[in-house]
Amino acid sequence: MAAKQKVRVKINGQEREAEVEPRLLLVHFIREVLSLTGTHIGCDTSHCGACTVMLDGKTVKSCTMFAVQADGCEILTIEGLIQDGKLHPLQEGFKEEHGLQCGYCTPGMILSSLALLKRNPNPSEDEIRHGISGNLCRCTGYQNIVKAVQYAAAKMAQGGQR
Amino acid sequence: MIHKTSPEIGGMGHSIKRKEDLRFVQGKGNYVDDVHLPGMVYGHIVRSPYAHARIKKINIEPAMKVPGVLAVITGEDLAKAGLSWMPTLFHDKQMVLATGKVLFQAQEVAFVIAEDRYVAADAAELVEVDYEPLPVLVDPHHALDPDAPILREDREEKTNHIFHWEVGDQKATEKAIKGAAAKAEVHAFFQRCHPSPLETCGCVADFNRATGKLTVYLTSQAPHAHRTVFALVGGLPEQNIRIISPDIGGGFGNKVPVYPGYVCTVVASLQLGRPVKWIETRSENLQSTGFARDYHMTAELAADKNGKIQALRVKTLADHGAFNAAAQPSKFPAGLFSICTGSYEMPTAFCEVDGVYTNKAPGGIAYRCSFRVTEAAYLIERAMDVLAGELKMDPAELRRRNFIPADKFPYQSPLGWSYDSGNYEAAMKLALDKIGYAELRKEQEEKRKKGELMGIGISSFTEIVGAGPSHTFDILGIKMFDSCEIRIHPTGKAIARMGTKSQGQGHETTYAQIVAQELGIPASDVAIEEGDTDTAPYGLGTYASRSTPTSGAATAIAARKIRDKARKIAAFLLEVSEEDLVWEPGKFSVKGAPGKSKTIQEIAFAAYTNFPPGLEAGLEAVDYYDPPNLTFPFGTYICVVDIDKGTGEVKVRRFVAVDDCGNIINPMIVDGQIHGGLTEGLAIAFMQEISYDEIGNVQGGNFMDYLIPTAVETPNWETDKTCTPSPHHPFGAKGVGESPNVGSPAAFVNAVVDALSHLGVKHIDMPIAPWKVWNILKEKGVVG
Numbered sequence: 001m002a003a004k005q006k007v008r009v010k011i012n013g014q015e016r017e018a019e020v021e022p023r024l025l026l027v028h029f030i031r032e033v034l035s036l037t038g039t040h041i042g043c044d045t046s047h048c049g050a051c052t053v054m055l056d057g058k059t060v061k062s063c064t065m066f067a068v069q070a071d072g073c074e075i076l077t078i079e080g081l082i083q084d085g086k087l088h089p090l091q092e093g094f095k096e097e098h099g100l101q102c103g104y105c106t107p108g109m110i111l112s113s114l115a116l117l118k119r120n121p122n123p124s125e126d127e128i129r130h131g132i133s134g135n136l137c138r139c140t141g142y143q144n145i146v147k148a149v150q151y152a153a154a155k156m157a158q159g160g161q162r
Numbered sequence: 163m164i165h166k167t168s169p170e171i172g173g174m175g176h177s178i179k180r181k182e183d184l185r186f187v188q189g190k191g192n193y194v195d196d197v198h199l200p201g202m203v204y205g206h207i208v209r210s211p212y213a214h215a216r217i218k219k220i221n222i223e224p225a226m227k228v229p230g231v232l233a234v235i236t237g238e239d240l241a242k243a244g245l246s247w248m249p250t251l252f253h254d255k256q257m258v259l260a261t262g263k264v265l266f267q268a269q270e271v272a273f274v275i276a277e278d279r280y281v282a283a284d285a286a287e288l289v290e291v292d293y294e295p296l297p298v299l300v301d302p303h304h305a306l307d308p309d310a311p312i313l314r315e316d317r318e319e320k321t322n323h324i325f326h327w328e329v330g331d332q333k334a335t336e337k338a339i340k341g342a343a344a345k346a347e348v349h350a351f352f353q354r355c356h357p358s359p360l361e362t363c364g365c366v367a368d369f370n371r372a373t374g375k376l377t378v379y380l381t382s383q384a385p386h387a388h389r390t391v392f393a394l395v396g397g398l399p400e401q402n403i404r405i406i407s408p409d410i411g412g413g414f415g416n417k418v419p420v421y422p423g424y425v426c427t428v429v430a431s432l433q434l435g436r437p438v439k440w441i442e443t444r445s446e447n448l449q450s451t452g453f454a455r456d457y458h459m460t461a462e463l464a465a466d467k468n469g470k471i472q473a474l475r476v477k478t479l480a481d482h483g484a485f486n487a488a489a490q491p492s493k494f495p496a497g498l499f500s501i502c503t504g505s506y507e508m509p510t511a512f513c514e515v516d517g518v519y520t521n522k523a524p525g526g527i528a529y530r531c532s533f534r535v536t537e538a539a540y541l542i543e544r545a546m547d548v549l550a551g552e553l554k555m556d557p558a559e560l561r562r563r564n565f566i567p568a569d570k571f572p573y574q575s576p577l578g579w580s581y582d583s584g585n586y587e588a589a590m591k592l593a594l595d596k597i598g599y600a601e602l603r604k605e606q607e608e609k610r611k612k613g614e615l616m617g618i619g620i621s622s623f624t625e626i627v628g629a630g631p632s633h634t635f636d637i638l639g640i641k642m643f644d645s646c647e648i649r650i651h652p653t654g655k656a657i658a659r660m661g662t663k664s665q666g667q668g669h670e671t672t673y674a675q676i677v678a679q680e681l682g683i684p685a686s687d688v689a690i691e692e693g694d695t696d697t698a699p700y701g702l703g704t705y706a707s708r709s710t711p712t713s714g715a716a717t718a719i720a721a722r723k724i725r726d727k728a729r730k731i732a733a734f735l736l737e738v739s740e741e742d743l744v745w746e747p748g749k750f751s752v753k754g755a756p757g758k759s760k761t762i763q764e765i766a767f768a769a770y771t772n773f774p775p776g777l778e779a780g781l782e783a784v785d786y787y788d789p790p791n792l793t794f795p796f797g798t799y800i801c802v803v804d805i806d807k808g809t810g811e812v813k814v815r816r817f818v819a820v821d822d823c824g825n826i827i828n829p830m831i832v833d834g835q836i837h838g839g840l841t842e843g844l845a846i847a848f849m850q851e852i853s854y855d856e857i858g859n860v861q862g863g864n865f866m867d868y869l870i871p872t873a874v875e876t877p878n879w880e881t882d883k884t885c886t887p888s889p890h891h892p893f894g895a896k897g898v899g900e901s902p903n904v905g906s907p908a909a910f911v912n913a914v915v916d917a918l919s920h921l922g923v924k925h926i927d928m929p930i931a932p933w934k935v936w937n938i939l940k941e942k943g944v945v946g
Contacts, residue, residue: 023280037196038189040411042360043444047865050360078189091187095179098834102666103186104193104360104411129873136865138360138412139666141837142873 007071011036012080020067026060027051029067030077038078038107042136049135052108053077059115061134078107081114089155090114090148099148101139109135113149122153164679164825164893167747172686173679174893177830180671181686182664191409195441197366197379203232205427205440206282208272208289209450210264213300213521213858214311215293217263217271224288225274230281232434234289235273235426237261245429247316248395251419251637252495254324254486255316256524258422263296265313265484266523267858268449273426275438298521298858302458302481305518313484313519322519324486327495330512330577338473338510342464346549351927352537352907354456354481354522354852356448356868357529359665361411363451364441365424367431375402378428382407382693383417384703386661387640389695391420396428407693413665414842415528418489418705419452449863452489453522453852454529456481457537461502461545469553469560476502476513476541481520488526489705490533491635491642497533498626500577504542505586505624505796506564511576521858530842530903532627532706539623543908547619547915548924556603557912558594561622562587572889579626581794582896585822585886590622592882593798593820602802610920613944615805616815617917623905625795627897628711632788637702643788644712645699646720648677650781652770654763656681657689658720660713661701664692667835667899669709672827673717679893680721681728682748682762699784707795707897710827711888716787718892723783727769731781732760734774793888793896797821799840799909805917807945810936812848812914814877819906823898824887832898836881839902845871846903847910849929918942 008017011034018033030039030053041063042050051062054076081088090110093099100106109132116123116131123131128149129142137145167173185191222234237259240246247255260271272289276282297311304310305322312320339345366379376398382388385405393400410417427440442451458479464472480496482488490497496515503511517526528534546564550557565586566573573581602618609616632641645661658677662669674688692698701713725745732750733740736758743750751759760768769781802816819836826832849869852862862868887894907928914930915923921942926934939945 021280028279031195032198035198036189037193038191040193040361041195042362042411043865045444045864045866048360048444048870078187082188087187094187095183098180098830100183100186101668101834101838102360102410102412103182103191104666106186107189110187129876133872133874136360136870136872138358138414138842138870139838140834141839141841141879142876143837143878144834145873 005068007067009070009073009075011075012077022066022068024067025063026065026067026070027062030062036077036079040104040107042104047136049108049112050105052111052135054111054115059112078110081110089152093148093151097144097147097151099140099145105135105137109137109145113152117153117156121157165747167679167682171678171682171684171747173675173747174825174827176675177828178671178675178685180668181674182668182670193361193409193411194364194366194379194381197408199366199368199437202366202437202439203275203277203434204279204282205430205438206274206286207270207423207446208274208286208291210260210267210269210271212264212293212295213267214296214298215264216296217260217291218294219292220272221290222272224290225285228281228285228288230277231285232275232277233430235259235429240429245425248420248425250485250487252486252488252490253492256485256487258425266521267860268446268523270422273430275430275434300520300854300856300858302479302518302520305520313521324482324517324519325495326514326516328514329500331510332512334510335473335475335512339462339464339475342472343467344465344549344553346463346545346552348461348545348548348925350459350541350544350925352455352457352459352540353928355454355529355846355850356852357414357416357454358448358868358870359412359414359416362442362444362447363417363421363423365427366437366439367428368437369431369435371435375404376428377404377406379406379408380424381410381417383413383663383665383705385663385693385695386700387637387702388420390640392428405695407663410665414530415454415705416452417665418527419487421451445864448852448868449860450523452487452525452527454525454527454531455537459537459541461541463545463549465549465553469555469563471506471508471564474503474508474511478515480515480517481522482517482526483520483522483524485524486517486526487524490528491629491637493634494533497528499534499538501535501579501624501626502538502542503575503577504539505566505622507566508576513577522854528706530839530900532625532629532900535626536904539904540908543621543623544911544925547912551919551924557620558590558599561590561620580791582791582888582890583886584624584794584796585884586622586796589796589820589822589884590798592884593800593818596880596882597800597802597816597818615807615917617803617913619801619909619911619913619916620798621905621909621912622798623796625901625904626792627707627795627900628789628793629706629708630792631790640702642702643786644701644708644716645784645786646713646716647699647784648720648724648782650724650766652767654683654766655687656683657691658717659691659698660717661699662692662704662709662713664704667709668831672831673714675827676714676717677721679747680718681725707900710895711789711793711891711897712787714895715789715892716785719787720783720785723785724781727781728762728765730777731765731768731773735760735768790890793891795821795823795896795898795901797901797905799905801909801913803913803917805935807939810932810939812930812935814844816880817877818880819902820882820884821898821901822884822886823901824885824891824896825894827895833881835899836902837879839900840879840906841871841876842903843906844876844910845869847907847928847930851929
């Protein structure tokens with residue numbers, strides 16, 4: 001076993017650090033070391049996107065990165081989206097438009113949608129479908145997820161960016 | 163008609179937003195892998211690389227030397243405790259950890275427990291297993307050959323044949339087929355699929371040595387049944403077993419069986435006295451847990467010259483893999499496959515199924531399907547299209563001529579089912595109108611002249627869900643009733659618990675709406691809890707679209723029991739006789755004096771503070787509902803496809819789904835279920851297959867090879883409804899979650915075959931990948 005290394009991140013606005021094995025996956029670091037279990041694991045091959053988080057403003061599949069590679073980075077997970085007890089427009093949109101069923105893909109799906117809306121605040125349906133194509137959902141058939149993203153886009157356009 | 167409550171009450175028919183979503187959108191769900199207990203350790207399974215091999219020796223020493231490893235359990239260890247084999251849910255047994263030999267690739271061979279999940283995985287690599295490869299049986303058609311290896315040495319019967327099952331009138335069917343003016347025959351393979359919910363299977367077992375209590379957090383669609391299995395197999399007293407099925411990340415039938423990993427985890431916790439967690443990887447999930455389908459089917463359909471069906475004969479070879487681990491009612495070796503006469507009236511039919519063993523993962527589970535209904539619906543709907551081709555008749559017209567007429571329900575099918583209600587022609591008409599069928603046929607004709615490939619596929623399916631009446635339906639002897647217990651609190655709020663378990667279907671919302679409908683207590687005031695066997699009443703769980711037909715019914719009946727008691731209390735409070743009261747959701751009023759009334763909340767308070775002499779305090783009820791029959795949802799799906807001649811790629815241009823599931827609790831949730839099921843149907847039709855090479859290597863063992871549609875391949879679904887209530891269900895509902903998965907594969911395949919029918923194509927087996935279509939186009943000379 002290789003010597004442990006210190007990893008320091010700013011996650012959901014909080015500074016956190018821990019000594020971890022160099023081989024520890026970022027997703028396990030987030031879930032098990034930092035106890036933020038909203039980020040899920042659905043496959044072994046980086047296909048499903050359940051583990052999607054934002055790292056320095058870009059989405060990554062946290063099962064394909066080592067925690068040590070995230071040292072010094074800023075991370076946003078699903079737990080960081082709510083502000084002052086108020087849901088983010090995307091969280092609201094998924095609820096309002098029935099964009100989730102079992103909820104397992106939802107955190108990753110919301111973060112990919114957030115990245116999309118940051119790049120493209122007014123996406124077409126086709127752009128939304130491509131924007132979330134790295135995230136698999138087994139329950140919804142995506143149709144209401146598209147509506148949820150459209151709901152959030154409209155709301156964010158009205159109410160200022162988040 | 164169901165009385166519509168106000169939006170504030172939110173009873174049936176309201177698209178109220180889901181209560182469970184608030185935690186899920188914040189990442190605050192609690193799935194099995196989120197359970198973290200003090201002192202918890204981790205298990206990892208050593209699996210066989212061979213499909214069939216003798217185990218000569220297992221050396222655990224190198225693994226035991228890894229720092230942090232606590233134990234390595236083998237089949238021989240389990241054998242000492244009588245646990246190396248366990249019963250399957252269907253008259254067979256299955257190895258927990260292999261002893262003697264392995265029978266499929268990825269079979270469980272040893273279980274490593276360590277302080278850390280990475281260490282457990284490391285050590286599993288170091289367990290040395292000496293295998294001697296044996297001849298492999300992959301093709302079920304050769305399972306009964308004289309020179310086929312006998313796979314199951316443990317059985318007295320030295321054959322790979324598991325069962326023969328038949329139903330119907332063989333002689334009358336043969337006679338009708340022989341003399342028929344028109345015949346259609348289709349050989350259809352419904353490929354091996356896997357439900358593959360986004361969350362894999364897993365558990366945390368926590369045995370407390372001080373109290374003797376075992377708590378298991380389990381990805382379970384049937385927690386009560388699993389508790390009883392654990393008690394019967396493990397010998398633990400049932401009151402000392404608590405199964406908690408937390409939030410489940412999709413099930414689709416995958417989480418009905420008891421898997422070896424669960425048993426190993428429990429054994430490890432008993433042995434170590436510590437909580438043990440075991441979570442499958444995706445590959446383990448796809449390679450070893452319950453597959454579905456794998457039916458090699460032949461249908462012969464006979465008709466007179468006008469297209470009126472005279473008989474149906476079905477012969478099927480069922481590949482069950484190494485163990486018959488089908489999760490289905492015990493009297494039905496082929497599940498409810500005998501629904502294969504579908505939506506059509508016919509004088510006679512005959513259906514036979516033979517099950518065999520092969521060197522593949524065990525199973526035969528009901529993947530978003532009420533026990534083999536998907537196979538049945540696919541077969542009859544494919545055969546109808548082939549028959550239409552033989553008769554040169556429009557497939558919609560052929561269906562119309564053969565539908566069971568709306569006035570003939572309840573309808574007794576030739577294979578023994580009593581269909582509760584239906585109006586098939588109305589559903590098809592709505593679908594045809596919605597999609598503009600006549601115009602599409604014209605467009606197709608014009609496109610063909612230009613050499614373009616376009617197809618229209620129809621599927622007018624009938625489902626059979628809600629198992630089931632206790633005289634016929636049981637699993638391991640436990641009758642397939644289901645339950646609900648409702649408690650009304652003094653302040654008029656309520657909690658209700660059921661024997662079912664949601665895996666994303668939205669039970670916390672829909673069951674609350676049933677209570678709201680029946681009692682007038684706002685749905686937002688009703689908490690729903692499922693999945694904890696220490697608190698919820700006993701039930702058989704959620705699969706086969708049975709929650710609304712069984713626990714939903716129990717919820718209504720329990721609420722009505724409460725209403726009966728509330729009437730007594732209201733009469734006491736209003737100083738009138740019970741007969742003088744009228745009920746509207748939320749209150750009892752005195753006849754002729756509408757101002758004189760008591761709300762359900764006032765009555766609830768009185769139930770604890772001011773109840774009539776001689777009446778028990780409190781306001782609670784429980785109901786164990788034994789349905790008198792199954793429910794028979796139905797619908798018509800129409801799919802339009804365009805085919806790219808250059809690549810063979812099929813694009814779904816439009817898909818109209820008209821469903822009839824009787825009275826609807828929450829239209830938004832029903833639509834969501836339809837969207838999801840259609841997407842799984844799309845995946846089955848075009849992408850998904852667990853296949854094996856000639857030496858039994860799994861070819862679909864990860865998401866690189868087993869394809870799940872993304873948002874890009876998935877079309878927009880157009881949904882609509884007709885409403886034909888179930889006459890026997892307390893509020894006229896039928897199940898719905900599986901209809902889209904049952905009905906849609908035939909619509910997709912019929913559309914593709916229709917696009918190629920002028921070239922002489924009558925059938926293509928799923929999954930219809932572009933290369934298959936391209937090969938056909940090449941063979942037919944359409945492309946060079």
